Amino acid sequence: MAFKSNYLLTLSMMIVIASTFCHAFTVIDSRKLLNSFENVLNTLDPSISNDDWKLIKDPKDPKVVDIAKFAVNSENIISPDVQLRLESVLSGRFRVDNNGTTYELTIVAIDFDEESEYKTIVFENYKDNVRKLISITWIKRKGINN
Structure with missing residues (x-):
């Protein structure tokens, strides 16, 4: 029984860690795309004098x-x-x-x-x-x- 609960706990932790890394890389990639797009848009920002x-x-x-x-x-x-x-x-x-x-x-x-x-x-x-x-x-x- 202890082996089964340790196995499930370990598996759950691995899933959480893996999903955290995947999410972090997705956020980084999205920022790169967003920032490169914003650079072009900011050149047209009418709020600048x-x-x-x-x-x-x-x-x-x-x-x-x-x-x-x-x-x-x-x-x-x-x-x-x-x-x-x-x-x-x-x-x-x-x-x-x-x-x-x-x-x-x-x-x-x-x-x-x-x-x-x-x-x-x-x-x-x-x-x-x-x-x-x-x-x-x-x-x-x-x-x-x-």
């Missing part, structure tokens, strides 16, 4: 046009029913932080012969030298004041 944003002086700058092309190409990959073609960059602003640069651009793109304005936000990570399309939003059809 808007003074951090700087205007892009030349929307025709090759770097700015390259960011806009990346946004359009990424949207075309994400949404196969949309086939945008970049026409021009109208204006933009950027913000630099420890993780990289966030660009907010107003662009003109053509989709099936219809010219429209879009706002796009792209994050460029310095450490990994990777770009990520945060959003692209239709504003209005070109030439129509809504």
